Amino acid sequence: METFQSLLAKKLSDALKAADLPDAGELTPASDPRFGDYQINAALVLGKQRGENPRVLAEKIVAHFDAGDLCEPPGVAGPGFINFALRPGAVGEKTMEVLRDERLGVTETESPRRIVIDFGSPNAAKPMHVGHIRSTLLGDALARIAQFLGHEVIRDNHIGDWGTQFGMVIWGWKNLLDRQALQRNPLAEIVRIYKETNHRASNEPGVREACRQELIKLQAGDKENLDIWNECVAFSMQDFERTYKVLDIHYDIQCGESFYHDRLPGVVERLLKGGIAEISEGAVVVFFRDVPELADKPLIIRKRDGGFNYATTDIATIDYRVNDLKADAIWYVVGAPQTLHFKQIFEIGRREGYRADLCHIVFGNVLGEDRKLMKTRSGENVPLRELLEEACRRARKIIDEKNPDLGEDEKNDIAATIGIGAVKYADLLQYRTTDYIFSWDKMLSLHGNTAPYLQNAYVRIRSIFRKAGNPPLKIGRLIFADAAEINLAKRLCQFAEIVPQVLNGFRPNILANYLFELANSFHTFYEACPVLKSEEPARSSRLALCDLTARVLQRGLDLLGIKVPERM
RNA sequence: GCGCCCGUAGCUCAGCCGGAUAGAGCAACGGAUUUCUAAUCCGUAGGUCGGAGGUUCGAAUCCUCCCGGGCGCGCCA
Numbered sequence: 001m002e003t004f005q006s007l008l009a010k011k012l013s014d015a016l017k018a019a020d021l022p023d024a025g026e027l028t029p030a031s032d033p034r035f036g037d038y039q040i041n042a043a044l045v046l047g048k049q050r051g052e053n054p055r056v057l058a059e060k061i062v063a064h065f066d067a068g069d070l071c072e073p074p075g076v077a078g079p080g081f082i083n084f085a086l087r088p089g090a091v092g093e094k095t096m097e098v099l100r101d102e103r104l105g106v107t108e109t110e111s112p113r114r115i116v117i118d119f120g121s122p123n124a125a126k127p128m129h130v131g132h133i134r135s136t137l138l139g140d141a142l143a144r145i146a147q148f149l150g151h152e153v154i155r156d157n158h159i160g161d162w163g164t165q166f167g168m169v170i171w172g173w174k175n176l177l178d179r180q181a182l183q184r185n186p187l188a189e190i191v192r193i194y195k196e197t198n199h200r201a202s203n204e205p206g207v208r209e210a211c212r213q214e215l216i217k218l219q220a221g222d223k224e225n226l227d228i229w230n231e232c233v234a235f236s237m238q239d240f241e242r243t244y245k246v247l248d249i250h251y252d253i254q255c256g257e258s259f260y261h262d263r264l265p266g267v268v269e270r271l272l273k274g275g276i277a278e279i280s281e282g283a284v285v286v287f288f289r290d291v292p293e294l295a296d297k298p299l300i301i302r303k304r305d306g307g308f309n310y311a312t313t314d315i316a317t318i319d320y321r322v323n324d325l326k327a328d329a330i331w332y333v334v335g336a337p338q339t340l341h342f343k344q345i346f347e348i349g350r351r352e353g354y355r356a357d358l359c360h361i362v363f364g365n366v367l368g369e370d371r372k373l374m375k376t377r378s379g380e381n382v383p384l385r386e387l388l389e390e391a392c393r394r395a396r397k398i399i400d401e402k403n404p405d406l407g408e409d410e411k412n413d414i415a416a417t418i419g420i421g422a423v424k425y426a427d428l429l430q431y432r433t434t435d436y437i438f439s440w441d442k443m444l445s446l447h448g449n450t451a452p453y454l455q456n457a458y459v460r461i462r463s464i465f466r467k468a469g470n471p472p473l474k475i476g477r478l479i480f481a482d483a484a485e486i487n488l489a490k491r492l493c494q495f496a497e498i499v500p501q502v503l504n505g506f507r508p509n510i511l512a513n514y515l516f517e518l519a520n521s522f523h524t525f526y527e528a529c530p531v532l533k534s535e536e537p538a539r540s541s542r543l544a545l546c547d548l549t550a551r552v553l554q555r556g557l558d559l560l561g562i563k564v565p566e567r568m
Numbered sequence: 569g570c571g572c573c574c575g576u577a578g579c580u581c582a583g584c585c586g587g588a589u590a591g592a593g594c595a596a597c598g599g600a601u602u603u604c605u606a607a608u609c610c611g612u613a614g615g616u617c618g619g620a621g622g623u624u625c626g627a628a629u630c631c632u633c634c635c636g637g638g639c640g641c642g643c644c645a
Contacts, residue, residue, distance in 0.1 A: 026585095031587085031588065032588075032589085035588075039587095039588090041586095041587060041588095044587065044625090044626085045587095047625085048624085048625080054625085077588075078587085078588040079587075079588070079625075079626075080587095081587080081588065123645080160645065163644080163645060164644070164645080165645090257645090280642085281642080281643085282643090283642075283643055285642070285643090293571070293572090294571095296570075296571095296641080297570095297571085297640095297641060297642085298642055299642080300642055300643050302643090303642095303643045304643060305643080307643085309643070309644075309645080310644080310645050311645095313645095335639095336572080336573065336638095336639070336640090337639055337640060338640085338645090339571095339572060339573085339639085339640075340571080340572075340640055340641065341640090341645095343572095362573085364573085364574090364638095365638085365639090398607075402605085402607060403605080403607095418607095429581085429582095429593095430580090430581065430582085431581085431582075431583095433573070433574085434573095434574075434581075435574080435638080436580095436581095437580065437581095439580080441594095442580070442593090442594070445593090445594075445607090447593085447594075447607075447608090448592090448593045448594060449581095449592070449593045449594090450593090450607090452607055453607070453608090455607085456605075456607050456608080457608095459605065459607090460604075460605060460608085461604095463604065463605055464604050465604095466604095467604060468604085509581095509582080510582090513582070513592085516592085516593085517592090520609095523608060523609065524608095524609065524610090526604080526608075526609085527600090527608070527609045527610085528609085530604070531604060532604050533604075546604095567605085568605080568607070
């Protein structure tokens, strides 16, 4: 479906051609409502290129512009902007078109790609904590949006299940394990033995060496150690799954580090043979002498002791995703500290001749309200499950105050929808690279740009339809008697313009912001325009606007991984 | 030392491939409620966009330097 933006862009292109000018500038929403709905700076750009007066050029373009029924004849303003104001009739028709469209006007991409999205990636033998939340939420949202836009998405959980920590876990398992505690809470017991072993290993050289030996045995395929490892990983996965269920996160594949274990020797051999890697000080190293930025940043892919490290694994991972999964693009949703690492890894990918589009999608830290990395009072990472439970608990408390008559089960369901939604929305609302200050009070606030605010707009609409007995929509034509109605309609038409932009720079925050503005426009409409009490044909028209608003809110929030309640 | 990221209203943040008078939310202040859920709406006030130069008709945005904060830089992941 064409958007207003694409329609205007076409007409503008025609006008430029007719005026014997090349395409230039960018058609954007008007920076101020006083300038209309859209604007373009083409005349300014062309004026600069050709050394001509931009206002004269703008007049020339406008003279050739065929507005049709779409908009008023465009005006020239300021230094040479061309402003477009949509005609109400065109807004009405476009809104009806969106109303009839399952996809709410969003067209699928013309160049679908197969995209592997690597996000989440917790470490086995440790519970998930706040440090995993941004990668998980951001990756999931990008996956949902890319999929909706018609890409083939493979969500991959690259679990850290083969690190050196398993030497300690296995030693602890053999020497410290409390079987009963394991049965009660497996992951907690694994964490306990890991911590205790870690503590002892740093004080007792004998324990340290014993752990090293356990790791070597594991990597050599020792049956007993492999069994222990398998059990630990299984317990971890169960724990992750519980959290993923709460968060409504789903993976297509979960190829952790261990999946690549037996491919590592081949990777090193190939890179050595291809001249990409060389031996230096006993280790196998890749140098990037011709890349200024990396010239003094070599990458070790096999340690002097013959062991492999995570760089080797990541190269093997690219191999698999490109050669076996046939990925056109791989998106790594991984924190900013690993920027250098991915530059190195991607450069190796290029040297291997891979054409896939490799992106490191960085994001900032989660900070506490003291502006330092978010930790518990005792200085440990905040377990994700506890954080999510706290969100639901707080949401529940507010529901008890606001709507005490709801049933117990419904209250709990709503609390989960609101609490989890609040956590997700607060995170996604912010541009991903900025550090994010975690604040319960802000995200669950009853006021402002929060998930509950957006959910409330949806709930108000559902309430209207319940009260009206869920009548079938009578789709006649829309009536714009009040400014709030046409403003809402224009906003609804913008959904199709916003969604594709999210992938340009990986910015779910622009979708979150759009949804806030939509909810805001709706609330204004809601205050100004009674729906059920109004006479026909306004009543049907307003019901249609309500219905479409609900659908856009629901779909938009769904693209962010957020659910909506029917009541709250 | 080198490299990357960040510095915008009292607070939290948008805006950053140059464009019109720099926008939200919170907090503050003033209004609106016989409610289709006030978890709402309307309004007021609040800024040398860290600083200094430069490019440009035009700079929060691009370039250089400086200050301040974070992170990363060969055998952890």
